[in-house]
Amino acid sequence: MDQSKAVLMERPPVYSELPIPSIPCLGGVKKLVCVVLVVVVLVLVLVGVLLMGLHMSQKHTETIFQMSLQDGSSTGAHGTGVATFHLDTGINSSASVVYDYSKLLIGTRPRPGHACYITRMDPEQVQSLETIAESVLSKITSDASRQDDSMKPVTDRSLLGTTIKVLCGSLPVYWA
Template sequence: MDESSKEALMEEAPPSYTASSRPPYNPPQLKSLLVVVLVVLVLTVVIVTFLLLGLHITETHAETVLRMTIQGLDGEGTPPQHLSMSKKERTGTFAVQDGLNSSAVVVYDYSKLLVSYRSWSHRACYITRMDKDNIPGLDAVTQTFQHRQAEMKEVGDNVVALADRSILGTTVNILCSSVPVYWA
């Protein structure tokens, strides 16, 4: 090696080293794992939000329908009503007033599409069919049955009771088990 080339190398200053701006070793799998966890977390939050929103909307709608049925469309008038619902039998049972000191029970049977009425002051049950697209309100049903009940008093024993109780649901069969059932 030539003497001049050695001197040239020694006269040059050694290169200066600086710290890298790159973070220490990050494997690509860790980055993809963090992205997947973040995506799953965001999806979970979105799904839970939509489920809770749907539950709230459904609950609000059900409360509105019950309020309209119980209080009437104008929100006035009828005294407080009591409602029992059975999802298994698909029935709604209302306790209503039948005169001053008497009560009655109205059962909406959505599986059989029947509405039934039993007054505790009279010895009879009344049933009628309902249209699934146009379900009558509680006030209208009560008035219809009370009118039919008054007609039955005038006619007397000439009306034939329903012979086949198999068309009635369990709730109505229990409610009307000890009295005759008539079509209204």
């Protein structure tokens, strides 16, 4: 053993370490990638929560509307309230619908459009938004030339409630 120590002492083995090229900002890049990844995940979570909230608020509005219709139809009288809704009826077309329970009228203003349309509300069975979209809006869009002949204009605007008057403004109003 002494000989091996002596040999090692005379000629020590060559240990060499090759230097690894170091990139000075490599630690910063890892931090930057982590920060960007966390921000992307947070944005995706936030967008998901917002979309889920929007969906839930739409369902809540529809549920409240259905409950108000069921409560009103069971008593037979709807009170004096007004309900306003927006219908998306397709590409580049929509409509605003006003349920006026005091006047028992439903006002519809299609957009784009140059007139308003009203129909009587059945106090026992209030028409749903789908029914309004199918019946009133299909009559309106069927044929513009026949539209003026088949629908009677409202001559006395005092029949309309304040909300329907505001909805229609100065546009002509027809019975649908």
